[in-house]
Amino acid sequence: xxxxxxxxxxxxxxxxxxxxxxxxxxxxxxxxxxxxxxxxxxxxxxxxxxxxxxxxxxxxxxxxxxxxxxxxxxxxxxxxxxxxxxxxxxxxxxxxxxxxxxxxxxxxxxxxxxxxxxxxxxxxxxxxxxxxxxxxxxxxxxxxxxxxxxxxxxxxxxxxxxxxxxxxxxxxxxxxxxxxxxxxxxxxxxxxxxxxxxxxxxxxxxxxxxxxxxxxxxxxxxxxxxxxxxxxxxxxxxxxxxxxxxxxxx
Amino acid sequence: xxxxxxxxxxxxxxxxxxxxxxxxxxxxxxxxxxxxxxxxxxxxxxxxxxxxxxxxxxxxxxxxxxxxxxxxxxxxxxxxxxxxxxxxxxxxxxxxxxxxxxxxxxxxxxxxxxxxxxxxxxxxxxxxxxxxxxxxxxxxxxxxxxxxxxxxxxxxxxxxxxxxxxxxxxxxxxxxxxxxxxxxxxxxxxxxxxxxxxxxxxxxxxxxxxxxxxxxxxxxxxxxxxxxxxxxxxxxxxxxxxxxxxxxxxxxxxxxxxxxxxxxxxxxxxxxxxxxxxxxxxxxxxxxxxxxxxxxxxxxxxxxxxxxxxxxxxxxxxxxxxxxxxxxxxxxxxxxxxxxxxxxxxxxxxxxxxxxxxxxxxxxxxxxxxxxxxxxxxxxxxxxxxxxxxxxxxxxxxxxxxxxxxxxxxxx
Numbered sequence: 001x002x003x004x005x006x007x008x009x010x011x012x013x014x015x016x017x018x019x020x021x022x023x024x025x026x027x028x029x030x031x032x033x034x035x036x037x038x039x040x041x042x043x044x045x046x047x048x049x050x051x052x053x054x055x056x057x058x059x060x061x062x063x064x065x066x067x068x069x070x071x072x073x074x075x076x077x078x079x080x081x082x083x084x085x086x087x088x089x090x091x092x093x094x095x096x097x098x099x100x101x102x103x104x105x106x107x108x109x110x111x112x113x114x115x116x117x118x119x120x121x122x123x124x125x126x127x128x129x130x131x132x133x134x135x136x137x138x139x140x141x142x143x144x145x146x147x148x149x150x151x152x153x154x155x156x157x158x159x160x161x162x163x164x165x166x167x168x169x170x171x172x173x174x175x176x177x178x179x180x181x182x183x184x185x186x187x188x189x190x191x192x193x194x195x196x197x198x199x200x201x202x203x204x205x206x207x208x209x210x211x212x213x214x215x216x217x218x219x220x221x222x223x224x225x226x227x228x229x230x231x232x233x234x235x236x237x238x239x240x241x242x243x244x245x246x247x248x249x250x
Numbered sequence: 251x252x253x254x255x256x257x258x259x260x261x262x263x264x265x266x267x268x269x270x271x272x273x274x275x276x277x278x279x280x281x282x283x284x285x286x287x288x289x290x291x292x293x294x295x296x297x298x299x300x301x302x303x304x305x306x307x308x309x310x311x312x313x314x315x316x317x318x319x320x321x322x323x324x325x326x327x328x329x330x331x332x333x334x335x336x337x338x339x340x341x342x343x344x345x346x347x348x349x350x351x352x353x354x355x356x357x358x359x360x361x362x363x364x365x366x367x368x369x370x371x372x373x374x375x376x377x378x379x380x381x382x383x384x385x386x387x388x389x390x391x392x393x394x395x396x397x398x399x400x401x402x403x404x405x406x407x408x409x410x411x412x413x414x415x416x417x418x419x420x421x422x423x424x425x426x427x428x429x430x431x432x433x434x435x436x437x438x439x440x441x442x443x444x445x446x447x448x449x450x451x452x453x454x455x456x457x458x459x460x461x462x463x464x465x466x467x468x469x470x471x472x473x474x475x476x477x478x479x480x481x482x483x484x485x486x487x488x489x490x491x492x493x494x495x496x497x498x499x500x501x502x503x504x505x506x507x508x509x510x511x512x513x514x515x516x517x518x519x520x521x522x523x524x525x526x527x528x529x530x531x532x533x534x535x536x537x538x539x540x541x542x543x544x545x546x547x548x549x550x551x552x553x554x555x556x557x558x559x560x561x562x563x564x565x566x567x568x569x570x571x572x573x574x575x576x577x578x579x580x581x582x583x584x585x586x587x588x589x590x591x592x593x594x595x596x597x598x599x600x601x602x603x604x605x606x607x608x609x610x611x612x613x614x615x616x617x618x619x620x621x622x623x624x625x626x627x628x629x630x631x632x633x634x635x636x637x638x639x640x641x642x643x644x645x646x647x648x649x650x651x652x653x654x655x656x657x658x659x660x661x662x
Binding site for chain 2: 098
């Protein structure tokens with residue numbers, strides 16, 4: 001299997017403050033990779049650097065071998081990388097169906113088409129229906145996204161993220177704020193929708209991480225201090241000291 | 251079969267409305283008013299492509315309306331001079347092309363950012379163009395503006411468009427097709443992504459779209475249709491002047507769209523009809539008509555942000571539930587209170603207008619609601635004050651009944 005996503009000596013500074021300090025990382029195609037680390041470690045910043053919301057100060061991001069650092073988000077998306085957001089980031093006054101439909105249009109090739117009636121696009125309709133079924137919101141089809149429950153909004157967030165069928169999916173704390181039952185459902189959903197895809201996720205819930213991830217990277221103060229399988233990360237002393245010990249002590 | 255019927259009947263009804271209106275209102279002034287309404291409908295809908303659909307508040311939309319009109323009128327004069335056989339019916343398209351050209355040019359600058367930055371740039375461009383209209387006199391015609399004579403263009407199947415009824419039908423046909431085209435646009439992938447940009451311009455970039463490109467295309471389309479409206483106006487009045495691309499005209503289209511309701515496609519149509527009607531009739535009745543516009547606008551912003559269309563849709567939903575009757579008692583109670591506050595407000599405004607503006611030259615005697623009153627005496631002032639304060643107070647007291655009635659409705 002090839003390398004889907006590679007970070008090479010990635011740095012990001014805001015003024016004099018260095019947030020990401022020389023991160024290098026390789027995620028294999030088809031791998032489920034989790035990034036963990038204490039608050040303020042730079043996990044979200046790292047996500048922003050990869051997805052194009054921020055441009056790195058130096059270093060490279062490669063998607064399937066092609067450099068994508070510094071490209072705008074939509075260019076990165078078009079090359080096959082899609083991300084979700086930690087704070088739900090959907091189209092609030094549009095229905096569940098419309099939210100998902102917007103997420104399918106570009107990848108199905110409809111782009112800026114202002115000549116084709118939207119309702120007649122069969123591929124869009126089928127894909128949207130399938131997505132709605134996937135995330136379990138078919139019964140909520142015409143409900144405004146803003147009035148969904150929190151767990152439903154999180155599911156919709158995932159639905160919008162995978163709508164275009166991107167090969168590399170990045171999820172930023174997909175189960176944050178969920179209760180145990182909801183979290184379990186979310187994990188099942190993530191497992192299902194990322195089947196055969198590359199997954200990179202930031203997650204705080206260690207059960208979710210050890211349950212889902214093939215490999216884990218630990219980010220502390222902008223550096224990756226370890227990348228390994230869940231079992232070996234659990235054994236790693238440095239990681240325990242920096243992160244896991246802290247978590248169990250809290 | 252039935253679905254295509256359901257799709258078609260509103261359009262058939264609209265076409266019949268356009269065709270039948272002159273049969274009912276056939277006077278010259280009514281035809282002129284309806285022609286202006288048609289132009290304003292196109293203008294307001296084009297404005298709402300930005301505000302309602304894409305979430306872009308433009309303070310300079312009249313630029314594209316006005317420039318479309320000016321280019322159209324120069325085109326007409328050029329065609330007359332060159333004796334080229336182009337009929338007047340295609341002139342609005344010239345206006346549209348001009349609107350599009352300037353929309354593309356200015357859109358490249360202004361649509362780079364959304365929100366406040368967009369609004370500020372639109373204001374700046376509006377001022378730029380309207381101030382240059384006093385400098386570039388050969389193009390804009392200075393104070394007098396540019397005139398033309400539409401009847402000197404080539405006839406179209408024998409029609410020379412000398413009479414207002416011919417112009418009305420020209421406007422009506424253009425208006426019908428522009429409404430249909432702009433509605434169709436909202437139902438395409440591009441139209442839906444405009445809504446997505448309005449809702450969350452950031453997320454759009456993470457489903458593959460450049461929000462800037464969407465804003466730019468929307469802006470170009472919007473300027474195109476505004477240019478058509480301007481071209482029709484040039485044909486209708488045979489004159490264009492700098493006022494028609496100025497800040498006041500830009501404000502007017504915002505007023506129309508907002509009062510009609512920016513959240514619904516038909517909203518700006520209603521707004522354009524209502525405001526055009528008021529603009530023409532009210533200015534005959536009172537000198538303070540612009541003040542009433544301002545108050546109307548503030549009233550809608552504060553109390554009915556959904557506009558006329560939003561208000562109507564609420565009641566349609568209630569009617570579909572067959573529960574409109576539940577609202578009747580509360581409405582019955584609040585109506586007299588509202589009427590009293592309205593009458594009181596009108597009295598105070600008119601009395602003040604008389605005293606402040608006209609009393610010195612024309613005396614303080616005036617007619618108010620059909621009564622002879624003296625604006626210098628205490629009586630009418632007191633009555634106006636009592637009506638206004640009493641009406642507002644009563645409305646304030648009774649209004650909970652209305653909210654209560656709506657509450658009982660949604661829970662049922």
